[in-house]
Amino acid sequence: MEDPMYSLQDVIRCDLCETPVPPKHCDICHIHLCEACVGKHLSENCNYHYIVPFKLRGIISYCTKHSTEECTELCTTCNIPVCPLCVASSEHEQHEKEDILTLFETKKELMQKDLQDLEKSIYPKYQEAATNIPIQRADVNKRSQKLRTALDNQGEALHTEIDTIIQGMKSEIDDMDAQHIAAIDQQEDAINHTIPKITQIILDLKKLLDTSDVCLVSQYTSRTEEFRILPAQFQVTLPTFTLQEINRDQIHQQIGSLSELAITFLLDEPRVLTDIQTKYGGGLLCVSCLSDSELWTNGTNNILRLYNLQGELLRSVQTKSGYWPWDIVVTRSGDLVYTDGSHRSINLVSGTQIQTLIKLQGWRPLSLCSTTSGDLLVIMTSGEQTKVVRYSGSTEKQSIQWDKQGNKLYSSYGLLYYKYLSENRNLDICVADCYDGAVVVVSSAGKLRFRYTGPPFIPRESFHPYGISTDSRANILTADYNNDRIHIIDKDGHFLRYIHNCGLQLPWGLCVDSRDNLFVAEYRTGKMKKLQYYK
Numbered sequence: 001m002e003d004p005m006y007s008l009q010d011v012i013r014c015d016l017c018e019t020p021v022p023p024k025h026c027d028i029c030h031i032h033l034c035e036a037c038v039g040k041h042l043s044e045n046c047n048y049h050y051i052v053p054f055k056l057r058g059i060i061s062y063c064t065k066h067s068t069e070e071c072t073e074l075c076t077t078c079n080i081p082v083c084p085l086c087v088a089s090s091e092h093e094q095h096e097k098e099d100i101l102t103l104f105e106t107k108k109e110l111m112q113k114d115l116q117d118l119e120k121s122i123y124p125k126y127q128e129a130a131t132n133i134p135i136q137r138a139d140v141n142k143r144s145q146k147l148r149t150a151l152d153n154q155g156e157a158l159h160t161e162i163d164t165i166i167q168g169m170k171s172e173i174d175d176m177d178a179q180h181i182a183a184i185d186q187q188e189d190a191i192n193h194t195i196p197k198i199t200q201i202i203l204d205l206k207k208l209l210d211t212s213d214v215c216l217v218s219q220y221t222s223r224t225e226e227f228r229i230l231p232a233q234f235q236v237t238l239p240t241f242t243l244q245e246i247n248r249d250q251i252h253q254q255i256g257s258l259s260e261l262a263i264t265f266l267l268d269e270p271r272v273l274t275d276i277q278t279k280y281g282g283g284l285l286c287v288s289c290l291s292d293s294e295l296w297t298n299g300t301n302n303i304l305r306l307y308n309l310q311g312e313l314l315r316s317v318q319t320k321s322g323y324w325p326w327d328i329v330v331t332r333s334g335d336l337v338y339t340d341g342s343h344r345s346i347n348l349v350s351g352t353q354i355q356t357l358i359k360l361q362g363w364r365p366l367s368l369c370s371t372t373s374g375d376l377l378v379i380m381t382s383g384e385q386t387k388v389v390r391y392s393g394s395t396e397k398q399s400i401q402w403d404k405q406g407n408k409l410y411s412s413y414g415l416l417y418y419k420y421l422s423e424n425r426n427l428d429i430c431v432a433d434c435y436d437g438a439v440v441v442v443s444s445a446g447k448l449r450f451r452y453t454g455p456p457f458i459p460r461e462s463f464h465p466y467g468i469s470t471d472s473r474a475n476i477l478t479a480d481y482n483n484d485r486i487h488i489i490d491k492d493g494h495f496l497r498y499i500h501n502c503g504l505q506l507p508w509g510l511c512v513d514s515r516d517n518l519f520v521a522e523y524r525t526g527k528m529k530k531l532q533y534y535k
Contacts, residue, residue: 016040025057026050028070052101061214073097079215100214107217108209114224115205118198121457122227126195129230133188140180143238144173147258150241154255165255176239176261183234183263190232198227228457229497235473235490237262264473265535266488270499273517274530276311279303286420286467286509287521287528288330295511295519296336297528298325304338304349309530320347320354327367327420332374339365339378346378346391358394367420372427379421379431384412388421388429388442400429400446409448411435420467420509425474426491432465432478439465439478441493450493452476463487467510467521477518479507486510486520488533499533 012032014022019034026033026041027050033041042049050072063069063083071081077095086092148170155166201223208220242256278284280299288296290306294314297305302324306315317336319325325338336349337357346358346365358365363380371377376391387401387410403409410419411433421431427444437460439452454463465478465487474491477499485500486507499518509521518531 023054024051025054027052027057050101053105072100074100074103074214074218076103076218079218081214103218104214107220110222111205111209111217111220114222115202115209117224118202118205118227122224123195123198123202125230126191126198126227130188130191130195133184133191136184137181140177140184144177147173147239147241150243154243158255169255169258172258173239176258179261179263180236183236183265187232187234191230194227194231231268232265233496234263234265235475237264237473266497267533267535270502270518270531270533272502272529273532274309274528276307276309276528276530278307278526278528279305279313280526282524282526284508284521284523284526284528285326286328287511287519288328288336288509289511289513289519290330290334290336292513292515292517295528296328296330297509297521298328298338299526300324304328304336307528317349317354320356321345326365329368329370329376331370331376332372337368337370337376339368341365346376358391366418369422371423377421377423377429379410379419381412381419386410386412386419388431388446398446400442403448409440409442418466422468422470422476424470424476424491425472428491430468430470430476432468434464434466434481437461437463437465439468439476439487439489439493441476452487452489452493452495454480454487455495466508469510469512469518471512471516471518472514473516477510477512479510479520481506481508481523486518499531502529502531504529 011020012022013020014034014037015031016037017034019036022032022034024033024035024038029049032054033051038051042051050070061071061081063071063086066083066085069083069085071083073082073087074080075082075092075095075097078092081100082092082097087097151166151169155163208217211217239259239261241258245254278297280297280301283300284297285299286297290296293309295307297307302319302322304317304319304325305313308314319338319340321340321343323340323342326341328336328338330336338347338349340347341364344360344364345356346368348355348357360380363382365378365380368376368378375397377388378391379386379388385401386408387399389396390398401409410431418434419431421429424430428449429442429444431440433440437453441449441452443449453460462483463480464482466481467479469477471477475496476489476491478487480487484504484506485498486504487498488496490496504520505522506524507520508523511519513519516534518533520529520531522529
């Protein structure tokens with residue numbers, strides 16, 4: 001509907017000077033005012049004036065108890081408009097009050113923001129997810145058909161002797177399909193259950209934005225965060241069929257095998273399983289798993305400490321140079337390796353001995369990780385250059401520094417802004433680059449795959465990744481230090497969810513054990529927390 005204030009047929013004017021389209025209104029005298037006339041009107045011989053923006057005219061009502069008095073405040077304790085006499089009365093004396101105009105404008109702004117967020121961001125995301133459900137079902141059938149075709153081809157080669165076994169394995173596929181469809185149905189039910197709620201909230205918000213009822217507006221509470229992350233997310237490890245050469249003496253073994261269908265849901269509320277107070281106080285940096293029950297730690301001093309899950313200190317090691325280590329990692333053989341940026345060295349702790357594996361010239365090592373092949377990946381800096389180097393023992397095998405256009409993959413300023421790295425299950429190299437506010441992921445060959453700068457609904461400048469780790473499903477976890485949360489993204493850089501409701505305080509270092517439990521080193525508290533984030 002066209003605002004009568006701007007109608008060409010009947011332009012509203014200032015009641016004092018005839019200026020068109022006056023921006024103000026006196027809700028006591030019920031006259032329109034231009035900016036120039038506001039002061040003149042306020043000086044007129046009248047007990048009280050209440051100047052409001054033109055579009056908020058009419059929100060002031062007369063008091064139900066004092067009929068000649070205007071209600072310019074809202075008693076938020078009682079949620080009713082009150083006049084000056086009510087404010088001064090004993091009934092509302094101890095209650096919280098707010099200016100009606102201020103409250104009204106604040107709530108309208110919040111509703112407008114939420115409406116835009118729901119319509120432009122959240123609701124389309126749910127629509128997209130709902131649209132993808134039939135595609136997921138179709139993909140289940142397509143993948144299953146490929147498996148069935150492979151089984152049929154193998155069955156034809158073995159003829160009638162293996163028909164019974166083939167049918168049995170098809171039944172396994174049917175069972176796994178049923179599990180997969182059940183998981184998809186669960187996701188669809190959760191999404192379809194939520195969409196009407198969002199639709200209703202959008203309708204309610206539109207009505208509220210058009211109302212002048214202060215009581216209704218003041219009761220509004222935003223529910224946007226409740227719907228920001230899609231419910232019932234899950235990941236599927238799809239079954240595969242492994243062919244074997246036919247051996248008539250061992251037909252069953254030679255047919256091959258189907259891997260199991262694995263459907264894993266991320267917990268909506270991760271659980272803190274263990275909370276260990278270390279001796280680092282407010283300076284714990286990194287954690288690395290020696291086993292599922294023993295963990296090496298380092299902080300802002302020159303002592304490396306080994307703890308068990310009961311919080312008992314099992315062992316302490318002082319660095320060879322006396323400087324504090326910048327990062328630690330446990331190798332595949334169970335030895336501890338640490339970087340000494342001040343000494344420009346990479347050192348191996350084996351038993352009671354500390355051996356310098358690599359002494360760098362012109363470069364300072366920042367972070368490192370041990371790969372599945374037994375190599376060491378080290379990220380290092382020199383002036384305005386940063387690179388990832390792969391070592392086999394002390395021999396350099398690979399250097400990763402530039403993308404295919406010749407641009408830097410990683411930011412400079414390595415001494416001022418920390419960088420950590422981890423190798424993923426698919427052999428990708430994942431670097432958390434705090435200065436760039438990005439997780440940079442390259443293939444094992446050094447080709448850039450993607451840069452993750454946070455989910456689309458948060459500003460990029462607020463993302464500060466520190467520690468990084470990966471799990472058995474090739475998901476990437478990184479500590480968002482300044483925002484007290486962990487980001488979980490998949491192997492292709494898609495945001496899955498936050499871990500942010502476990503009371504984390506400045507999370508720094510991360511590592512994942514063999515059971516996909518996450519260990520978080522908190523810089524501020526010096527605590528090491530063990531979290532469960534999968535069902």
